[in-house]
Amino acid sequence: MDFISKIIQDYADKHTAVEPEILYELNRYTHLNVLKPRMLSGHFQGRFLSFISKLKQPKYILDIGTYTGYSALALAEGLRKDGTLFTLDNNEELQAISNKFFHQSDYNLHIKPILGDAIESIIELNKTIDAWDLIWIDADKSQYLEYYKLCIDKLKVGGIMLVDNVLWSGKVAVESEIINDKDTKSLHEFNVFIQNDSRVENVLLPVRDGIMMLIKI
Numbered sequence: 001m002d003f004i005s006k007i008i009q010d011y012a013d014k015h016t017a018v019e020p021e022i023l024y025e026l027n028r029y030t031h032l033n034v035l036k037p038r039m040l041s042g043h044f045q046g047r048f049l050s051f052i053s054k055l056k057q058p059k060y061i062l063d064i065g066t067y068t069g070y071s072a073l074a075l076a077e078g079l080r081k082d083g084t085l086f087t088l089d090n091n092e093e094l095q096a097i098s099n100k101f102f103h104q105s106d107y108n109l110h111i112k113p114i115l116g117d118a119i120e121s122i123i124e125l126n127k128t129i130d131a132w133d134l135i136w137i138d139a140d141k142s143q144y145l146e147y148y149k150l151c152i153d154k155l156k157v158g159g160i161m162l163v164d165n166v167l168w169s170g171k172v173a174v175e176s177e178i179i180n181d182k183d184t185k186s187l188h189e190f191n192v193f194i195q196n197d198s199r200v201e202n203v204l205l206p207v208r209d210g211i212m213m214l215i216k217i
Helices: 004-012 021-031 040-057 071-078 093-103 119-128 141-154 168-173 175-179 182-195
Strands: 060-064 082-089 110-114 132-137 153-163 198-206 211-216
Touching: 004 040, 021 040, 021 093, 021 110, 040 071, 040 153, 040 211, 060 071, 060 119, 071 082, 071 093, 071 110, 071 132, 082 093, 093 110, 119 141, 132 141, 132 211, 141 153, 141 182, 168 175, 168 182, 175 182, 175 211, 182 198, 182 211
Parallel strands: 060 082, 060 132, 082 110, 132 153
Antiparallel strands: 153 211, 198 211
16 A cells, blocks of 8 residues: 655655644544554545645535545535535444544534445435535445446536545556456556546546546546
8 A cells, every 4th residue: 555665655744734633633543443544544645635625615525435534524624615525434333433523623514424325325415416526435446436427427527536545555557466356456447447538637646545536627
């Protein structure tokens, strides 16, 4: 998952804006109490998400994969005053944690957690939301392409989509891994599909485990 040396990553972290106190506490709580804490976006990636959101100033954000709520809180920092962020997950235990921190944040009234199957939730939300301004995908890797296909027509022209883990520890660049590993194959197919989709302009960023960033054109 780490593509650059620790000394460079530490230097980048040191020279990146400090995460807000509530995100620091959530980061710490997750590492002390939750399995697979590396799934959390963390300081550097969280500041990247916040930065993009602040540039976009979205009215509607879709966060697919809440985990303990770090990405949702980071993305919410850029919401318009009348904006709403919908965050989806199917883990009731983790939702109890994320809700606790949402309620402590300045964005409590703007974050709408939804518990259940992500695909079903997206289909229902698409019936009521005119268009998404910003979408973050960090959930079941085998479903990435399905999430994308459900969302792309609802992404506003000029809207931004960010998709996590698209380098998958470098496995997507190894033919044997693509052939033998389901998630690697799914992520590679997703990357190829995006590269060939004329509806978007994209750049694959080697940030943490890889972020596919695209804009609807």
